Amino acid sequence: xxxxxxxxxxxxxxxxxxxxxxxxxxxxxxxxxxxxxxxxxxxxxxxxxxxxxxxxxxxxxxxxxxxxxxxxxxxxxxxxxxxxxxxxxxxxxxxxxxxxxxxxxxxxxxxxxxxxxxxxxxxxxxxxxxxxxxxxxxxxxxxxxxxxxxxxxxxxxxxxxxxxxxxxxxxxxxxxxxxxxxxxxxxxxxxxxxxxxxxxxxxxxxxxxxxxxxxxxxxxxxxxxxxxxxxxxxxxxxxxxxxxxxxxxxxxxxxxxxxxxxxxxxxxxxxxxxxxxxxxxxxxxxxxxxxxxxxxxxxxxxxxxxxxxxxxxxxxxxxxxxxxxxxxxxxxxxxxxxxxxxxxxxxxxxxxxxxxxxxxxxxxxxxxxxxxxxxxxxxxxxxxxxxxxxxxxxxxxxxxxxxxxxxxxxxxxxxxxxxxxxxxxxxxxxxxxxxxxxxxxxxxxxxxxxxxxxxxxxxxxxxxxxxxxxxxxxxxxxxxxxxxxxxxxxxxxxxxxxxxxxxxxxxxxxxxxxxxxxxxxxxxxxxxxxxxxxxxxxxxxxxxxxxxxxxxxxxxxxxxxxxxxxxxxxxxxxxxxxxxxxxxxxxxx
Numbered sequence: 001x002x003x004x005x006x007x008x009x010x011x012x013x014x015x016x017x018x019x020x021x022x023x024x025x026x027x028x029x030x031x032x033x034x035x036x037x038x039x040x041x042x043x044x045x046x047x048x049x050x051x052x053x054x055x056x057x058x059x060x061x062x063x064x065x066x067x068x069x070x071x072x073x074x075x076x077x078x079x080x081x082x083x084x085x086x087x088x089x090x091x092x093x094x095x096x097x098x099x100x101x102x103x104x105x106x107x108x109x110x111x112x113x114x115x116x117x118x119x120x121x122x123x124x125x126x127x128x129x130x131x132x133x134x135x136x137x138x139x140x141x142x143x144x145x146x147x148x149x150x151x152x153x154x155x156x157x158x159x160x161x162x163x164x165x166x167x168x169x170x171x172x173x174x175x176x177x178x179x180x181x182x183x184x185x186x187x188x189x190x191x192x193x194x195x196x197x198x199x200x201x202x203x204x205x206x207x208x209x210x211x212x213x214x215x216x217x218x219x220x221x222x223x224x225x226x227x228x229x230x231x232x233x234x235x236x237x238x239x240x241x242x243x244x245x246x247x248x249x250x251x252x253x254x255x256x257x258x259x260x261x262x263x264x265x266x267x268x269x270x271x272x273x274x275x276x277x278x279x280x281x282x283x284x285x286x287x288x289x290x291x292x293x294x295x296x297x298x299x300x301x302x303x304x305x306x307x308x309x310x311x312x313x314x315x316x317x318x319x320x321x322x323x324x325x326x327x328x329x330x331x332x333x334x335x336x337x338x339x340x341x342x343x344x345x346x347x348x349x350x351x352x353x354x355x356x357x358x359x360x361x362x363x364x365x366x367x368x369x370x371x372x373x374x375x376x377x378x379x380x381x382x383x384x385x386x387x388x389x390x391x392x393x394x395x396x397x398x399x400x401x402x403x404x405x406x407x408x409x410x411x412x413x414x415x416x417x418x419x420x421x422x423x424x425x426x427x428x429x430x431x432x433x434x435x436x437x438x439x440x441x442x443x444x445x446x447x448x449x450x451x452x453x454x455x456x457x458x459x460x461x462x463x464x465x466x467x468x469x470x471x472x473x474x475x476x477x478x479x480x481x482x483x484x485x486x487x488x489x490x491x492x493x494x495x496x497x498x499x500x501x502x503x504x505x506x507x508x509x510x511x512x513x514x515x516x517x518x519x520x521x522x523x524x525x526x527x528x529x530x531x532x533x534x535x536x537x538x539x540x541x542x543x544x545x546x547x548x549x550x551x552x553x554x555x556x557x558x559x560x561x562x563x564x565x566x567x568x569x570x571x572x573x574x575x576x577x578x579x580x581x582x583x584x585x586x587x588x589x
Contacts, residue, residue: 169200172185172200172204180213182213182214183215185217188217189226194223201226222268227247232246235275242279254271312404316404317411319408320409330383335423342425342426345365346427347431349431349432350432352433352434356542359529359542366516366520367487367489369428370509370513370516371484374483377455377459381462381466385472388580395580395584413456414453421445425444437523447519450512450562454508457568457570457571457573461576462476463576482503482507483506486506488507511561515565517548518557521544521545522548526543526544527543528541529547
């Protein structure tokens with residue numbers, strides 16, 4: 001389709017140009033100076049069809065490959081190389097250059113579903129402008145930016161509650177918080193009514209003027225009022241440039257080629273209706289001329305984050321706590337699950353006893369406890385998957401580091417899951433009548449806590465890998481079932497085929513189950529559980545130590561299993577970090 005690319009830029013009292021952006025020698029120059037000293041080139045081949053724009057109103061827009069066949073008046077051009085942008089003849093790294101250049105904001109709301117627009121702006125502002133307040137648009141933003149931010153200030157938290165115009169204004173507002181030197185917007189007025197579209201364009205125009213910034217946007221069928229806010233127009237058709245310059249310049253171009261603009265249309269509307277005829281007009285192609293001499297090589301500096309790592313962790317920590325607190329259903333569900341399941345198990349296995357039946361009941365109690373604890377954490381899977389696009393967008397934009405996100409996430413869930421572990425342990429431990437020493441009670445709570453943390457990391461890792469919630473649920477179900485199968489509860493290690501033995505040692509259930517059994521039977525090492533003569537209590541057949549020996553366990557392994565569980569917790573966090581880093585690096589390309 002036909003797209004008009006417009007550039008807004010204010011040159012009044014602006015500093016001298018610091019860069020030049022030019023086309024590669026294989027095509028005509030379409031770039032003018034506006035930012036920094038280097039030159040930007042592109043390997044895409046284009047066929048220019050526009051008069052040279054006035055040098056007093058520079059603009060810039062990316063070139064697109066021509067799709068129409070070459071004219072007979074010129075020899076056919078060689079096949080263009082793959083589309084690549086260059087800076088001073090060096091390949092341009094988007095991840096390094098994204099700081100001064102902000103690409104179009106996403107069409108969907110980039111705010112968290114559990115975080116309203118005001119809190120989303122305050123969160124981004126606190127990281128991008130650490131000295132600003134966290135409860136209002138940052139004071140360092142220009143007044144025009146504040147107006148655009150406040151346009152969505154009272155909107156609801158759910159994306160379904162935002163209109164299309166509000167979603168776009170939220171996206172643009174978050175991009176403006178970066179205060180970029182160049183802002184690229186893809187159809188910012190689409191889906192807006194005429195009043196909202198004009199308001200957005202006037203705000204962008206004000207930002208371009210007051211902050212000496214360049215705003216480049218694509219727009220379809222702009223109205224006359226919107227055209228009045230635009231300095232330069234780049235008219236594209238099928239990958240070739242039809243016109244690049246001001247609106248009066250376009251009208252002169254049409255008149256010089258025998259086209260008269262009807263009084264009821266403006267020059268751009270008329271030109272877009274006769275694009276096919278304009279493409280057939282032969283125009284000389286001027287060789288590219290560098291506007292500013294080259295000054296040196298391109299330096300790929302590392303991205304500098306505006307906030308320190310400590311400030312990022314504190315801000316993200318506060319954000320996570322607010323999200324958990326506002327998610328009333330999750331809080332209530334976890335609390336009722338811990339208390340309800342604990343009380344039900346406690347009443348089922350109440351006063352478990354110290355006999356042969358007690359041995360079997362203890363094993364069943366611990367196995368069901370592990371199944372419940374590991375499977376109950378899957379309820380956080382949709383939360384992680386829904387927040388993943390937001391995390392990738394914010395980290396790729398340089399709002400915060402991925403490592404800061406995972407650190408803050410860990411610090412939040414440490415006390416939260418500890419509270420869940422205490423609730424469950426208190427409701428089940430004393431009713432069942434497990435080992436009644438303080439060391440055993442504290443160790444039981446510790447193991448339950450570590451199991452919950454490990455399961456949380458496991459779900460977090462799978463949420464970073466799974467493409468959607470359905471696939472993530474399937475992965476969690478299959479892997480947890482496999483871990484339980486090879487834990488040693490259904491089939492012992494000695495009975496497993498050799499080629500499946502590795503799964504026994506890789507099972508999270510194994511080490512958690514062993515830790516609970518060692519904790520319980522360490523208190524019963526010398527206690528006889530099965531007598532040869534039950535009535536007279538003579539001739540001890542099985543003691544607590546015998547139960548451990550039969551399962552290949554010993555009291556000395558008490559802490560080894562805990563360390564292994566903590567290792568699983570760290571391992572899944574690291575794997576999640578690596579997967580997210582990979583996703584972020586792919587999104588930058």
